[in-house]
Amino acid sequence: FAPSAFTHNTMKAPASSSSLNMALPEGVTPIIIGVAADSGCGKSTFMRRLTNIFGGDVVGPLGGGFGAPGGWETNTLVSDLTTVICLDDYHLNDRNGRKVTGLTALNPLENNFDLMYEQVKALKEGKTVSKPIYNHVNGTLDTPETIEPTPIIIFEGLHPMHDDRVRDLLDFTLYLDISPDVKLNWKIQRDMEERGHSLESIMASIEARKPDFDAYIDPQKKLSDMIIEVLPTNLDKEDKKTLRVRCIQKEGVPDFAPCYLFDSGSTIEWTPSPEKLSSPAPGIKLMSGPEEYFGSKCQVVEMDGNFDNLQELVYIESALSNTKTKFYGELTQAMLALADAPGSNNGTGLMQTLAAFAIRDLYEKKSAQAAKAKKESTTAAAAA
Numbered sequence: 498f499a500p501s502a503f504t505h506n507t508m509k510a511p512a513s514s515s516s517l518n519m520a521l522p523e524g525v526t527p528i529i530i531g532v533a534a535d536s537g538c539g540k541s542t543f544m545r546r547l548t549n550i551f552g553g554d555v556v557g558p559l560g561g562g563f564g565a566p567g568g569w570e571t572n573t574l575v576s577d578l579t580t581v582i583c584l585d586d587y588h589l590n591d592r593n594g595r596k597v598t599g600l601t602a603l604n605p606l607e608n609n610f611d612l613m614y615e616q617v618k619a620l621k622e623g624k625t626v627s628k629p630i631y632n633h634v635n636g637t638l639d640t641p642e643t644i645e646p647t648p649i650i651i652f653e654g655l656h657p658m659h660d661d662r663v664r665d666l667l668d669f670t671l672y673l674d675i676s677p678d679v680k681l682n683w684k685i686q687r688d689m690e691e692r693g694h695s696l697e698s699i700m701a702s703i704e705a706r707k708p709d710f711d712a713y714i715d716p717q718k719k720l721s722d723m724i725i726e727v728l729p730t731n732l733d734k735e736d737k738k739t740l741r742v743r744c745i746q747k748e749g750v751p752d753f754a755p756c757y758l759f760d761s762g763s764t765i766e767w768t769p770s771p772e773k774l775s776s777p778a779p780g781i782k783l784m785s786g787p788e789e790y791f792g793s794k795c796q797v798v799e800m801d802g803n804f805d806n807l808q809e810l811v812y813i814e815s816a817l818s819n820t821k822t823k824f825y826g827e828l829t830q831a832m833l834a835l836a837d838a839p840g841s842n843n844g845t846g847l848m849q850t851l852a853a854f855a856i857r858d859l860y861e862k863k864s865a866q867a868a869k870a871k872k873e874s875t876t877a878a879a880a881a
């Protein structure tokens with residue numbers, strides 16, 4: 498799991514660039530997924546996990562990224578079935594421009610929703626677009642890159658559900674709801690170790706952004722079809738590292754059936770047998786059941802704690818229903834293939850993998866519906 502393959506780069510995109518991903522197959526309408534979260538909440542990690550599950554061997558930055566022949570700075574991650582587009586690329590101003598306006602990038606006024614809507618709509622119609630690039634290394638808006646539609650297109654970032662026009666184009670929406678304590682741990686881990694920032698600057702950045710986060714980013718979770726909550730563990734109040742992860746799945750979303758433990762409709766708390774699933778202190782506990790989330794009926798699956806041996810996850814998988822896997826053990830196999838990715842020993846990796854299978858299932862259902870409709874219209878035309 499080579500993070501270096503996905504780090505931000507400094508070269509500029511040529512005006513028209515060849516893309517790594519396959520063109521859209523004839524007659525296939527892309528499904529459009531929205532993933533919302535604040536900075537430092539694990540979106541890129543989630544997208545790498547997701548595209549690796551879909552993407553076969555071809556997973557990487559568009560055009561090969563920095564260092565590849567003709568590679569350039571890009572936030573776009575592609576595989577042979579998916580394109581992941583970072584919504585930071587629709588920032589209206591660059592970093593210096595925001596110093597003039599005094600607004601944070603979380604403020605909708607600093608984002609070009611007209612262009613976002615125009616390009617999401619064009620891609621959903623199977624058209625190619627020339628998308629701007631926001632360069633996180635030097636804070637500039639770089640030469641646009643050519644984006645070709647693929648069967649699955651994921652828009653991840655701060656505001657996928659903010660603009661009604663864009664939201665209406667999304668076939669499925671997710672929100673990564675990371676608790677403040679966990680978000681701070683992750684930002685410290687990344688921004689100090691990987692980006693050399695000071696603790697004071699990280700704390701100041703989170704504080705400065707909080708009013709806009711509360712006003713514009715966080716409210717999107719109420720609009721989402723699936724919310725992955727990442728919280729400190731309930732198993733030991735002194736433990737600040739172990740995570741409790743909840744996958745909140747809305748009922749009634751077209752072509753999406755929530756997954757659950759054991760049987761539908763039950764509320765279950767389960768401490769797996771330590772003989773079958775070894776876990777370090779403070780242990781591990783799962784939960785499943787119906788809940789209400791801001792007035793919507795939902796099904797929740799929760800894992801609190803870590804597991805030691807990823808191979809043993811098949812024991813948990815055997816108790817899950819509606820995972821949308823194609824064979825018993827596929828979920829565990831998908832996580833084993835990314836064993837070095839962050840979250841591979843706790844509920845974050847598990848819930849993100851469940852989300853990936855839900856998206857694949859949605860794509861397959863919508864593709865089958867489109868093929869059936871095309872066949873019926875062809876038959877009707879022939880009969881006329």
Ligand SMILES: Nc1ncnc2c1ncn2[C@@H]1O[C@H](COP(=O)(O)OP(=O)(O)OP(=O)(O)O)[C@@H](O)[C@H]1O
Nearest residue numbers: 535536537538539540541542683686687839840845
């Ligand atoms: N499930 C996880 N468990 C532990 N650490 C994680 C997890 N997911 C992400 N991280 C860590 O949190 C930090 C931020 O993750 P990532 O870069 O994926 O977030 P992001 O939302 O894409 O950030 P940004 O929007 O700022 O680019 C990284 O150091 C990453 O390794």
Ligand SMILES: O=C(CO)[C@H](O)[C@H](O)COP(=O)(O)O
Nearest residue numbers: 535536585592602633636655
């Ligand atoms: O929220 C963010 C990423 O999701 C960034 O802060 C935003 O895109 C502005 O980038 P930078 O801080 O590098 O100028």
